[in-house]
Structure formats: C-alpha cells, structure tokens
Amino acid sequence: MDAGKDSEQTSMKNRTAVERKSDREVVVTRTFDAPARIVFEAWTRPELFRQWWVPKSMGMVLRSCELDVRVGGRYRLVFGDDPANPIEFFGRYLEVTPPSRLVWTNEESGADASVTTVTFEEKDGKTLLVLHELYPSKEALDAAGTGAADALVETFEQLDELLVTLDATV
C-alpha cells in the first residue's frame, strides 16, 4: 500500500470538531455512518447509551444510568468507585423529537445549569450530529472544559504534542 492510500484511509475516519461559538456556547459536530434513527436510538436507550458515554480512556466507572427519555422525564448518571462518595450528573429532558432532536438540562452544578441540544440530521444514509451546549456564563463554560476533560488520562500528552505543533508553526 502506498502513502497516498494511507492518508486517504486516515481521512476516512469521521472527525469530531469543536468550536466555541460565543463565550457561553460550544458546538461539537461529528458524522456517523448510519441513519439518524439508529444514532438516536444509541442516545436514548440506557443499555446502549452506557456502552459509549464513558470510554475507557476517561478512567471513570459508570455505576448506574437511568434515562427517562420523554419531555419532562429525568435522567441520572452515577459515577465513581466509592458508593459512599458518588459523582452524579442529572437533569431533565426538555425536548424529545425522534429521530432528529434531543434537548436536556444539566443540573448537577445547581445555578450553573447548562442546556444541551443534540440534533441528528440524516443525509444519504449518514447522520450529521450537532451537539450544542449553552452555559449560563463564560466562567461556567471555562470550568466545564477543564472539569469533565481532566478525567482523560492522555490529555497532557496530547497537550504537549499540540504545543510542540504550535511552537513549530510560529
């Protein structure tokens, strides 16, 4: 196989893109090679959802996952090795429109509740997923970016690589 084919294959992997649209909003986009109804199913059935929401690289254990996916229904995710000291994420669904739209609140931070909107847009059998998170303040968004992501063990290696790249660019 020549180098050209290699790079073609690399570009085949669907890329996850992140953009901060404003001080309070962040948008994540990704394409999936499946119809919207299938991707939507994986977001709304707890036994499927728990298979992907916490990848091994996060180094966290998902102890329970309850999703009552209907308008006004609540969800609760419980993490942590120590049952006496659980880390919980919870909120409720504001909109449930299969297979194209899900909106929920994130209420674990109290006053800093953010709202997550996920849209599933099908085209030619593929699904463009757009996840939009709106935070009550810039500070809340900055904190979210560090909090959730710090669980990633590879983060600092990645960061080092990135900084090397940036240094080389300038």
Added chain:
Amino acid sequence: MVQLSIARLDASFAALSDATRRGILERLGIADASITDLAEKFRMTLTGMKKHVGVLEQAGLVTTEKVGRVRTCRLGLRRLEEEAAWIERYRRVWDARFDELDKVVEELQQKEKADGRRKRQ
C-alpha cells in the same frame, strides 16, 4: 482563565497570514524589541509597524508594554496555547465517546440487517 472566541482564533490566523507579521513574531522569538527597533529591522515607517503590531496584539500573539517613551513588544503566545488546549481537551472527550458510539451504531446496523434477512426468509 481562558478567554476564547472563534472570532479571536480567526484574528490569530489572519494575523499569521502576513509575511511581515510572521517575520515580526520570528524576531520577537529571539528577543523582545521596541516598535522603533522593529520598524528599522523591517525598513518600515513607525506608523506601519504600529499597525502590524496592533494586529498581532489584537490576536493575542504579541503583548506590548510602554515604559517611558519606548513601547516594548514581546511574544504573547500563551493565550493562543491556552485556547487551543481548551478546545483540544474538550474535543478529546467527545472524540473518545464518539469512537465508542461508532461501534454501538455499527452493531445496531448489523443486527437490523440480520433481522431483516430473517424476516424475508
């Protein structure tokens, strides 16, 4: 901590698109310099150099400090690094999740195909 907007990243890339401004960054990478130094180095008027430095400053790539009558310029890469790092940390979380989601979706599709075949038989 991090002060980021896409508009500012755009400003960073726009600032870097100019050869003179890249030259200024390279120069400041060696040592801090005054606007006057830079203007001489790049054979440019003070006004012209102020404009270039202004663009770099807006983009967070350069910081300046005025002491007496001399304005000293230095590299201000810190902010760009922080911004890029924030985005990259956030992206890593979702990318890891979505790679797993790919697998779940693939399994669901396979299962659906298999069920479809069974029904037809």
